[in-house]
Amino acid sequence: MSEAGKTAFRIEKDALGEMEIPAESYYGIHTRRAMLNFPLSDSRIHDRFIRSFGQVKEACAAVNMKLGFLDDRIGRAVITACRDVSSGKLNSSIVVDPYQGGAGTSTNMNFNEVIANRAAEILGGELGDYGLVHPVDHVNMHQSTNDVYPTALKVAVLALLVDLEKEVSKLQGTLQHKEAEFSQVVKVGRTQLMDAVPMTLGMTFGVFADAVARDRWRIFKCRERIKKVNLGGTAIGTGLGAPRDYILQVAGELKNICGLPVSRSENLIDTTQNCDSFVEVSGMLKSYATNLMKIANDLRLLSSGPSTGLGEIKLPARQCGSSIMAGKVNPVIPESVAQVALQVMGNDQTITLAASMAQLELNQFMPLLAHNILNSLSLLQNVTVSFTRNCVHGITADTDRCREHMESSYALATVLVPVLGYSSVEKLIDSCRESGRSLRDEIVFQGLAGADEVDELLSPQRLCKQGFTSDEVKWGKKK
Structure with missing residues (x-):
């Protein structure tokens, strides 16, 4: 910290020039450019996506180390850093906006830089010391954003x-x-x-x-x-730039790490x-x-x-x-x-x-x-x-309200159609309207059925039946 109230910076370079990066930040210049280019929302990369990204990067590093492409000392530090990402410890360092151009390159580089800087820190180096662990050469080895x-x-x-x-x-x-x-x-x-x-x-x-x-x-x-x-498909699914053994093994390594049934696509170009x-x-x-x-x-x-x-x-x-x-x-x-x-x-x-x-x-x-x-x-x-x-x-x-609605409606009428016929039931409903009686009471009043018979017709057991049978003569009762 240079002066009170001011933030210390480190200088990082890329093909487009130099930029000041907050000295204590795990992200680097590619991430900073994305932050400036895509200040589009208040949204953040999903926590589960961050965890998955860490697991993918770990799988890539593990296979590269096993095949001898990644130095063991650097590889172990990268894997530890990947696990720090997967655990959520570094969520605050994944800062690019989810809405971005580049098909996700900004997100991938954000992870590459955070993992590289954390790995360098594990090895005793300083943040931004990419001569020790490089975001692309080491963390992104044999990979593409795609x-x-x-x-x-x-x-x-x-x-x-x-x-x-x-x-x-x-x-x-x-x-x-x-x-x-x-x-x-x-x-x-x-x-x-x-x-x-x-x-x-x-x-x-x-x-x-x-x-x-x-x-x-x-x-x-x-x-x-x-x-x-x-x-393993790298840029477009052909695997260009990646060794064959790595392509064949990396999806299986990822499956072991994440505990989910992922597998390598038979057509990497199609899946890309x-x-x-x-x-x-x-x-x-x-x-x-x-x-x-x-x-x-x-x-x-x-x-x-x-x-x-x-x-x-x-x-x-x-x-x-x-x-x-x-x-x-x-x-x-x-x-x-x-x-x-x-x-x-x-x-x-x-x-x-x-x-x-x-x-x-x-x-x-x-x-x-x-x-x-x-x-x-x-x-x-x-x-x-x-x-x-x-x-x-x-x-x-x-239940009282349900019963009240049931008794005051003509919903029962349809149940009577197979017994009395449509026209007769219409007349019965007209009688209800004229008398002010409920359909249940009108049936009893006209002597078409007793109160117990109507109650049986409306019983849950009768209502749950699939249709009526030919031996039923009235009100849901059998001969």
Whole structure:
């Protein structure tokens, strides 16, 4: 530190000239130029992406050292520095904006410089002493941004898919628990927001659970689409500049380090230039977002009011809902779920467009694609945890309200059509409107059935049956 309040700098050089770099910074001149060129957002490189990048760099260094291309002393220091990156210790030194030109070169160089400077420090050197450990010659040996960046992204996506699947499984289980809990609660089913036919509240949550179960399966299967990596392919997938033994071994080394089922692509050129596997994964995430949106909006409707809406279920009260309307409680968790779903749908469109705009041997919009797919994965995982814990787990049924709606509607009428015929049921409904009696009471009043028979017709067991049988003559009873 030269004077009080001033920062000490070191001078670094590259092909474009010299720059001052904060003396204590692990990053170097390439990173600093990127910081000046791309001050585009307040976003940062995703933490899981940072971890994956460290793991990829470690795999490359380990194979280069084993094959004798990297001096053991330097190699061990580089590997230790890579592990410091993977552990999160150096997250604050990964400073480039996720939005950047160059297909990710700025990000790769940020890692190269941080790892090189940390390795030099481990060896007793000074930050910026690239004669000891060089960002390109040592840390980036036999690599290109074009194989390292997408490989690190796939490792990050794989890891986040595993985490997401666990949370989706918990949501599925919670919905299934509610299905059983509400199996005896009879309610009105609705189509186009109008009364339709009777059902149980358990059926409603069973449908939610089945939709989420499909999403869980999709998320599990789409991991297969993302595990092939182009590490070793260097610039365009031909492996130019890298030794054959390194190309054959480095993906296997990465698999051992990250503990995920990554493997070398059979066609490194294809995997370098085409990003359709990311589009496929994003599509699966969009499907999950679509189901989350449907479920969240249904819960908002079913809990609406509560006095003047449907009010058939009660959501956990999470916070006061208004700064002026005392006592108001809003469905804030389903609202947050819906907003995340919308963001994921928007991200999917961006990912699709970014993947489609690749040209010839490389996708220059990989950073945009990476930022959006990692954002979708994190948002979905976080909102699934919140949805399960803060909303679905604590939902209760207002059985009285469900019964009141059931008895005051004509939803029962459809059940009578196979017995009385459509026209007769229409006349029965007209009689209800004229008399003001409920359909249940009108049936009893006209002597069409007794109260017990109507109750049996509306029993959860009868409603859960798949259709009626030919030996049933009336009100769901057999001869």
